[in-house]
Amino acid sequence: MMKRRDFLASAGLVVAASSVSRVAMAALPEPVIQATPDTMPPLVPNSGRPYNPVVTLNGWTLPWRMNNGVKEFHLVAEPVVREIAPGMVAHLWGYNGQSPGPTIEVVEGDRVRLFVTNKLPEHTTIHWHGQRLPNGMDGVGGLNQPQIQPGKTFVYEFVARRPGTFMYHPHADEMTQMAMGMMGFWVTHPKTRNPLIDEVNRDFCFLLNAYDVEPGSYTPKVNTMLDFNLWTWNSRSFPGIDSLNVRLNDKVRIRIGNLTMTNHPIHLHGHEFLVTGTDGGPTPKSTRWYEVTTDVAVGQMRQIEFLADEEGDWAFHCHKSHHTMNAMGHDVPTMVGVDHSGIASKIRKLIPDYMVMGERGMADMAEMEMPLPDNTLPMMTGQGPFGPVEMGGMFTTLKVRRDQKPGDYKDPGWFKHPVGTVAYEFKGSMAEPQRASSAGNQAMPRATQASSPTEVRVRKPNAHTGH
Template sequence: MSNLSRRAFLQGSALAVSATAVSRIGAASLPEAVLQTQAATQPPLNPANGRPYQPVVTLNGWTLPWRMNNGIKEFHLVAEPVVREIAPGMKANLWGYNGQSPGPTIEVVEGDRVRIFVTNKLPEHTSVHWHGQRLPNGMDGVTGLTQPGIPPGKTFVYEFTARRAGTFMYHPHADEMVQMAMGMMGFWITHPKDPSLMRVDRDFVFLLNAYDIEPGAATPRVNEMTDFNLWTWNSRAFPGIDPLVVRQHDRVRIRVGNLTMTNHPIHLHGHEFVVTGTDGGWTPPASRWPEVTTDIAVGQMRAIEFNADEPGDWALHCHKSHHTMNAMGHDVPTMIGVDQKSVLKKINQLIPDYMVMGDKGGSMGDMEMPLPDNTLPMMTGNGPFGGIEMGGMFTTMKVRKGLASNDYKDPGWYRHPAGTVAYEWKGSAAAMPAAAQAPDTRRMANKPGETILNAVKGGSHGDH
């Protein structure tokens, strides 16, 4: 998203609209449809006009710019086919908004009058439901019940007042099984009128979604109901999910919405948190209790908060173990303890590259196997001490001291203080081995030839 396109968007001209569809005259003054194709987390979009608020950071996503028109915030969503990189090495043919799936986050302030133009570039009709909002019934976005579907090539207008602060979503209520299975969804944040209310230092948002994409394919099987093989956050699977970068002692909020077909127990390592919000609003302080895992059911939102006091690279993931894997074959038999040597030689005569799998367990993090094009390994991702053996709904929260308040750059791997890494017992408690005093800097390279020591040299990102 260039500065030029953003400037043009914010300085757009006046607008003429009908009750439900844009007239030919009015179409000439539609707000610019800003597009974003990068898969990396974009910096927060500070409000250039309107009432102040603290912006959120969308994990592997971005916030949609707006323009002010006679006191109304105007946005332009474009429903369209998109190509989304699920992780390096795999792209998927999805449907989304403004170049991505999920679509951009929409941020407004409680009491704002909002006007959203929705242009349909899909091959079928669509609509947008503003999940959790209080609004006029005819703006609720349910095709056939509260509005006609938006035909291909047409633009409809939704207009309402953001009546309460909170954490919301948007998604179609039109051919929902297909359109949501193809990735059509987005986040909506309504900030409180008082910027100091429920204020935190860092505020992250992302949606839980899932796909069934056969190995070697690129388009989801939309008729799947339960047996998905790609569990994603904002249509990204680990190691394609960015870390949540946090300054030590920051007050952190993480808002998560679930638009999959099952529940997800989201678990944070190293810290305890409280649930401070749902899609129904803020939870009363007296009702909160400490947790390290919160279960998010289908169609629900949860906002958790905590003080990031413990430095390190802490795992954040769904606690359903199959949801932290990619492209799983669920019909594979368990082979633990089965001696396959007698058949290996025979199979190799027919399939020279065949290898024994699963006789000692399921670990395949260090195995290099040929895969169909555009397919992710089941378990992947490397850390400072070897293969992480995770995929799907997994990332890290990187807590560091000394970061600037607006610094979200990946600081590299954590440098453990001496004596704080688990080590091999060798029969003597006289001294800890050197391997426990410092990580293997060769394997902690951020990029080929660059060690973590170089990455943090002289800087604010490293812990010493």
């Protein structure tokens, strides 16, 4: 539920507001705060130019007020508590009660005025990623503006000059503030029919972000460079990421921004899509081709579009396999094929919660429900209509239904497959399958003859015999 707070009662903000009297404001816009991680319905504009609104996955759109033809927003940078998935929360930094912050939607040609109040324990700024604007509004602390000190409010004002898919994030102590979750989405809709921007029935957006939160703790480790253990969409990990629910034959647009430390090949099952836009604007139609995976590099935006013409529950995920895992440790030895018979039971007498790690692969981990530390998530989880889904991290589903009503974003439940359309166990007799027996040829002979394969034998020191 959205709640409104009156920040003018704070003496610090009253002083800060006096510094923005040049915009002839009677008072700051009242900030809107969001306390839930649910996907909110689209915010249909009730003032300003009309547009077809977006739906933010596990997020919401920031309301505004019109003031003499200017669209005014109020962002509050503050510590927040974000539910990553049921059973785990993280202490992050964000905007207006959530991380990521609310999506800002405007129309090409709108003059926007954004009040940014700093409730963090350190200074901050906001960079409007991808926008064409006056240099002094670009938000790089020290270069384009003074830092926004704690308790102060700054104003950014510019015209949204071009339509497209953008984002906002700090340009002050970036390593800390972005690692703590400070970011948000920005969409500028076209003011008139644009030959490169098609009308769609459903328009979704979300940010790719990642955290390193040790099991049992709540605050991300901000010095982590690559070894993150929580890969998230809009600060949510599967099974906490909502499904994208659409009507059969809807034209669907999905906007994706990447503020992690690595690239993400985003893959959609069951459909082909076109990349129709980036943070540079809509792509020329001559550059578009159909694919099922698009790579989103660090700091990039990608806008994909497709016709949802195949019914079903279709996987939608990052194709890096470690990015569909939760709380993933990186120093776990590979134990596939190692015989643990008799050992695990002896160890459990000393360590009751001990579990064999991947003797037959990692799937057993999802089924055995290994006891977890406080405030963390299983590596693989999720229960589908046919059993464990064995996923985590950056994974969700696109649910396409013929009876989903226009504008209805509710989860329709599991797909009811027509008879004869589900893979099944074959119980008849089978011939012996053909197998490859050669390693293949080589481009040219080796300079020295290869020796026969060597069998590796492990010899333990005498002090370790009998184990």
